[in-house]
Amino acid sequence: MNPIAEVWFFNQGWQPHGFQKETWKAIAAGRSGLLNAPTGFGKTFALWFGILQHYYEDKHFRRRQKKFKTTKLHALWITPLRALSKEIYKATQAVSAELELDYRIELRTGDTTTAQRQKQRTSPPQALITTPESVHLILASKGAADYFKHLEFIVVDEWHELMGSKRGVLVELALSRLKAINPKLKIWGVSATIGNLEEAQKILLGKDHKGVLVRAQIQKKLSIETVFPDNLERFPWAGHLGIKLLDKVVDIVNRYGTTLIFTNTRSQAEIWYQHIITAYPEFAGLLAIHHGSLSDEIRQWVEQALHEGKLKAVVCTSSLDLGVDFRPVDCVVQIGSPKGIARFLQRAGRSGHRPYETSHIYYVPTNSLEIIEGDSLKYAVAHHIVEQRIPYIRSFDVLLQYLMTLAVGDGLEANVVFEEVKKTHCFESITEDEFAQCMAMLVHGGKSLSAYADFHRLVLVDGLYKVESRKLAMRHRLSVGAIVSDLMMRVKFMSGKYLGSIEESFISRLKAGDVFWFSGRQLELIQVRNIEAIVKPSTRKTGVVPSWMGGRFSISPDLGVAIRHSFSHIHKRSGKSDEIKFLQPLFKEQEKRSGLPQEDELLVEYIHTRYGYHLFVYPFEGKLVHEGVAQVLAYRFGKIQPVTFSIASNEYGFELLSATPFSIDQKLITELLAPSHLHQDITAGINVQEMARRRFRDIAGIAGLVFQGYPGKQMKSKHLQANAGLFFSVFEDYDPQNLLLRQAYDEVFDFQLEEGRMQRAFDRISSHRIVLTFPDKLTPFAFPIFSESFRERYSNEDWQSRLENLKLQLEGKIE
Template sequence: MPRKTTKSRSTQEIALAQTEGWFARRGWEVFDFQRAVWQAAVQGKSGLLHSGTGSGKTYAVWFGALLHAEPRLGQPELPASTSGLRVLWITPMRALAADTLRALQAPLAELLPQWQAGMRTGDTASGERARQMKSLPQALVTTPESLSLLLSQADAQQRFARLDAVIVDEWHELMGNKRGVQVQLALARLRRWRPGMVVWGLSATLGNLEQSLQALLGPTAAEQGVLVRGEQRKRIVIDTLLPPQPARFAWAGHLGMQMLPAVVAEIEASGSTLVFTNTRSQAELWYQNLLDARPDWAGIIALHHGSLDREVRDWVEHGLRDGRLKAVVCTSSLDLGVDFTPVERVLQIGSPRGVARLLQRAGRSGHSPGRSSRATLVPTNSLELVEAVAAQDAVAAGRVEQRPVPETPLDVLVQHLVTIALGGGFQADALFAEVRQAWSYRDLRLDQWQWALDFVVRGGQSLTAYPEYHRVTPGEDGVYRVEVPAIARRHRMNIGTIVADASLHVQYMKGGRIGTIEEGFIARLRPGDRFLFGGRVLEFVRVHEMTAWVRRSTAGSGAVPRWQGGRMPLSSTLAHAVLDRLQQAEQQHFDGPEMQAVQPLLALQDAWSALPTGERLVVEALKSREGHHLFFYPFAGRLVHMGLASLLAWRLASTRAATFSIAVNDYGFELLGAEEVEMHRLAPQQAQALFSEDQLLEDVLASLNATELSQRRFREIARIAGLVSQGYPGQHKSARQLQASSALFFEVFRKHDASNLLLTQAQREVLEQELELERLRSTLAELRARTMTLVQLERPTPFALPLMVERFREKLSTEKLADRVARMLRDLEGAADKTPAREQAKPATRRKAKPKTAA
């Protein structure tokens, strides 16, 4: 026995030496964190590797998996490999799969020639899929959806019978959504079949690492899990492109194309640049304006976002990789780990709204160990200068947002039950214990489990009479299976938790597909209307068979499509960093070029009102021809502000009948009513009651159209749970059909099955995701701890104007909005010019002279 142990240890040492030799032959240094992962994997340990983008994470976990699966790696006596899947690599995006596969194949030819590596995603050709159905390669790169499809095959357990390792790439992008829950459930199944396999996750830009490890490995395995932190050798530079003339009055996007010349100069001075925007609409505008400014760049700058056709995106990605493109204007579609080594610079148009997102995008430049990453922020309004320097503060301090993990999403569980029933069947008690090994279901109650089981067996209480919802059948042997082939086909076609926005294909009349666009945008167009898409001005012709048919237009402008979900809220981490900078400004500290540039705006805000800080909530009251305005500045992000504004409007109206119009942005919100709300007459306890957490849930639900919000959320849940099918290839249902179908189920459950847990989930997701209830609760606690300063205004302040513009946008055309804002600006700038310079330069000296009330 001792001799065998010595031989085994020697074999592992040789394999590690072979691995380090492979690195040395390429002139690469092996980092300590890579060795730590290899040693842990060889010992059969699972874990999470957290390291910056481009630091060498991929080969850390890949060689760890190889060393665990094949201890004699790189040695001549290595036996000929037998078929069967040994290592599974899960990637969140199909676009990453091909790039990842190339990286994984590189060492195999030299160190493990007996192995084959392949890819299985939605883009995999049918011929390759057919070959994989006969025999999977030893290493497979796949997506959560494709993994679930493999688990739905009747011989799934045999297919994974030799699996030694699972690697989950970009875990920080998966763990906070239902796709991550889907992965958790799949891993729980694989661990049951292969208890000795190792699981490793890769993450970057993440605040809650311990919880991330637990979510990956499950409540039992996480106790022995290893958390490896990569060395922070990569230098990240965050700077700001200052506007030539920062305005004293700013609103969303007001700088617009004033920054275009500076952006052109930055691109000109760099070899290859990624220009990130926060929305697809913004990407379209910037791409078109860059081409207008530099027509000679046609062919060497490109556009990339999720609505463009796959072939277009592939062309752009290959151009970046090969160094043929000077710049690409893109969205989050290029956030994740595609390796674009030639990229030197990243420009971020507008605030990134979060520290993690900024770091992720910065890492797209200098994407290899030893190189620096640089991101330059391009403000779209003057207040974003404060966000820019606050983001730099947060990066320097290492403060990064946490990603919450979904708790007990029953729609994903229902889908998983049908998947496993297809994949060889299950016994109820055994699967219940297995599901509870997924972190999101660690507290799954038996009654919830029984409800989900009953729902897939007979459709629950409401759908018993409809055979198509009797999806799973218990057998005499106690095994639950899917016995109806039509149900099996429909389920496999709809596996997954990605619920795409309602969209239509965009195609030229003479052929040639361009991409997809929201159905709601097209529905507003009439034949002959023009719109900007894919960097081209297109003329709308007609809609036929889920396709918007278009032709090129010779006109120079058009409407810009607006896609759902584009406006990201300010994170709490970045919001607190902004308040810290405002606190410094109040104390006359304007450190750095960004704060010096925005000083005139902040000084005017303080001269006319006051600066919000972490210790002070500023509330402004203004009377105008429109009515009585109240402006609040909690700095908690637009989602929280929407819930908070509705909550305060409800509570104010409960004491005295009133109706309010609401406008929100990331810094605050406006309540506009016909009658004055005399905030200064509120007793301290009344003011505190406005921000009370008592009866918070009841008041939030009462203040909003909760039924409408829940019904909209239920559409997604119904699709994931298999109640509503998106149709078969070539026969996809329209958004209207899906909405009508889900609305019907919603009403049936509400009236005849009020205890249906999917209804409860819809309401919970509205509160947690659309209104960020927990963040709203913590914001209320913070506001109660702040001193409330009420200021009676004579005119809108620099902080109030953006909120008024937000409200105008909802009811005015672009031209009328521009005229309205221009008139207001003339008046406000005139008043600002008359404000004594000393009052703007020394705002603290004005504290007692202004009509303010502290509560």
């Protein structure tokens, strides 16, 4: 038993869990590791008391410590969020205060003042709680090696969250340097349950690590309940149901002490907050909203009020997903599909944040068909299906930033740093030539930028590459980090009239001449100029529907598997879940009008309406994959028959709509959905170059090719895009093998188009039986997808009433 922990636990009247004792034992034996335990069971204390025990009881460390004239940094605790840093600080500070320990703990985040940072450099605390970016900022200062030389522990909190992003690459690179400074460094990670936990451990600790994986053998009790509407809509459309269930959501809120109401987008959070406060004014002062676009001051006030139990409910987004401990929260409501099983579990864990408490989560579907996901989520949880986190590899933009960081700090010895970097998961495949290219880009601008003095950034001094320009060093420190914001594009007529903003990820998929619906108008794209989409009115009757913020927030592959499994239950005679029983009238209507696919079947519908000729396909793979599959099908179709399509999609299927008839049969569908030559058809059928050009903006920013501006004087997005676009064109023309250029294309295929997932979808579909039907009217499955395109054809005022009339016609209630 850990003596310090024993005293503290006794004072609290608690007994430590088995996983806490196991962690203390591993730390005492000098091991590194990864800790996996449910929310609310004391993961922080499992590591913290191990660190304290080492500080006060390790004889070798105590002997070394006596030589020090000042305190040295003993432990570094890295978290992905400032709010989480504060949470860890409060918990650990409380231990030091109660036990009267002389173990000083401090925070270093974006909120830390310059004076505090300077003091932390000259008189370090024993423990520093910080973020990945702040660690790199310390590395970018003189004397960083001395500062970290005596470091004994690094803890990376919420490692699963960091690992699936470029911030995870920042952590990998920082660890590679800190391990070189102190080879005896002990590294620990804290991770929620993910599908590739062992891989997560290997990436954190290194390929040949001898670390331990501590898994808490504790099952967190979870209560999942689907909120059903009073009446089932047999012809649903996206979002029509959500607010209709407002009274039922408020009933749930009233049954519990404090409730978090999670939405998937900021606009959805704003809508729900306004509707609740308007319908129930008695919630004034008891209801709050929390999302990433709000000021730090507002968010901190909400978090503090949650801690103190002053709020009845908070409408929030993923801004409250991560492990901040709000003990008063005893219920969670999820509005709409959570899009992923891990996200659903993470949000559920925000409630009952105490040992052996039940986490209560209510799932509120936003359309009738989404009700089935209640069954899918229960199935996934019961069978322990949870997503993997896919790590980034070969992120040369982050590597270039890191090399600049070392050069701005103590300087870098190229061959030594190459060997360190090669030991990370992200760069284990890097060659000497590729590393030399990175160095060349920093020393003289590389193959295509050597004529410009601004890109002669590093100078070789006594065997070390350094940054001698104070201006360059300051600019670099202001640019450290790998978080990039999404860019909105202004939609304008040639005359200059401004119509509104749309996401660049949508516009980047279009070519000049393509038509799309926006603000109730049919518009043809003339050109993309910086961050403006120049358009003109079009009389064509077909067009693409924009995908909005959250529209790219697609269901995970694992949730897709669970949804397809739920659809296989439709045909069961007994033992059906409440969700599937409730949906029976919709499924009967679908079967009567078209067909109801089995788990190993793909349903395809060809329908002629007054709006055109529709081909509906239902792979149940998620909106992002469906957008890509639809574009590949449209391209392949165009090579066989002279026909142009509009595309619309949702999580369950997609629509190809043509103004002219086209012939279709089972053989042709099988050919169109063949998995062979997919990469070539994606490249030919989708404007990949423009997507890569847009992706390059973020890469150029992280790599330091474009400067984003000084605090309070950020460079305008259009200048950033123009500068990045210029580099992209230069590399395309004069340096086609440039590492950053290749990375832009790789990221488009891997993350934006999800080529791997598309390939798996085509492979899976190729083994399924195609069920082709020719309904005379829209079906319950088709109607939600049709409504996605329909709403963009009309102004905001009348699309809902028109869609409602169309639904009544389909139901035979009106002519």
